[in-house]
Amino acid sequence: MQLQSMYQEIILDHYRNPHGRGLREPFEAEVHHVNPTCGDEVTLRVHLDGDTLADVSYEGMGCSISQASVSAMYELVIGRSVPEALETGEHFMTLMQSKGDASVAEKLEDELEDAIAFAGVSKYPARIKCALMSWMALKDASARALAATPASATQPTTAAPVTHPTTAAPVTHPTTPTGGDRA
Numbered sequence: 001m002q003l004q005s006m007y008q009e010i011i012l013d014h015y016r017n018p019h020g021r022g023l024r025e026p027f028e029a030e031v032h033h034v035n036p037t038c039g040d041e042v043t044l045r046v047h048l049d050g051d052t053l054a055d056v057s058y059e060g061m062g063c064s065i066s067q068a069s070v071s072a073m074y075e076l077v078i079g080r081s082v083p084e085a086l087e088t089g090e091h092f093m094t095l096m097q098s099k100g101d102a103s104v105a106e107k108l109e110d111e112l113e114d115a116i117a118f119a120g121v122s123k124y125p126a127r128i129k130c131a132l133m134s135w136m137a138l139k140d141a142s143a144r145a146l147a148a149t150p151a152s153a154t155q156p157t158t159a160a161p162v163t164h165p166t167t168a169a170p171v172t173h174p175t176t177p178t179g180g181d182r183a
Contacts, residue, residue, distance in 0.1 A: 010072075010117035015064040020074035024057040029144035033137040035129045040066035042134055046141040048149060051081050056138065063130050065121055070134035072115040082142045088112070089135045095119055096128045 023030075027045035034041050040062025047055040056074055060067055073092075077085035091111050098104035100123040109116045121131045 004120055007117035007120055010114050011064060011068040014068035014071035014114065018067060018071040020056060020058065020071065020078070021060075022057055023059050024055060027055070027057070027145075028148050029141040031137050031141045031144065033133050033140070035062065035066065035133045037126065038063055038066065038130050040130055040133055042066070042070055042137050044070070044134065044137040044141050046138070046145045048082070048145050051083070051146070053077050053080055053082060053085055053142070056141075058134070058137075060134075062133075063127075065118070065127055065130040066133050069115070069118060069131045070137075072113075072117070073134050073138060076113060076115060077138065082146060086139060086142065089139060092118075092135055093132065096122050096132055098122050 023043065023045055024047075025045075027047045030043065030045045032041065032043045040060070042058055042060035042062075044056065044058040046053065047057075056077055058070055058074070060070055073089075076088050080088070088111060091108050092115055095104060095108055095112065095116070095118065098119070100120060102119075105116055105119040118131045121127045
């Protein structure tokens with residue numbers, strides 16, 4: 001029980017003191033994801049330097065699990081290549097599918113750092129979507145950013161950021177483990 005209490009404190013700390021919060025420019029992609037079962041929302045922007053996540057900025061609202069998860073994710077992915085960040089997202093997905101199996105959490109502890117605190121969430125199917133929402137948004141935004149980046153920009157550069165029309169509305173996607181649109 002002491003470990004679970006520590007995990008709860010980590011989640012509450014990320015909720016109360018979110019890391020990386022606030023929408024920033026420049027960015028190559030912006031997405032808006034919603035978890036309709038809980039009312040969680042996140043708008044997430046990705047800025048790339050080549051294929052490295054130079055910045056991930058976000059604004060959101062919702063339960064402590066959804067908002068703490070995006071904060072913990074931010075800490076894990078900044079400075080990593082998109083493939084490395086997405087691999088970390090897959091490890092987080094594995095944790096969420098573990099149904100509280102302590103051996104899974106133990107194997108992923110070094111990779112997930114503070115995000116390992118969400119191991120207990122995996123026991124509650126209704127809360128898994130809350131924890132995964134930001135990771136699904138990151139996957140979506142990263143794919144869009146890579147698609148918007150010219151093939152010649154695969155190496156880190158100091159070139160001017162891509163300018164986005166201010167009238168473009170973000171696309172809303174429900175958060176599900178498999179992604180996709182749903183009515």
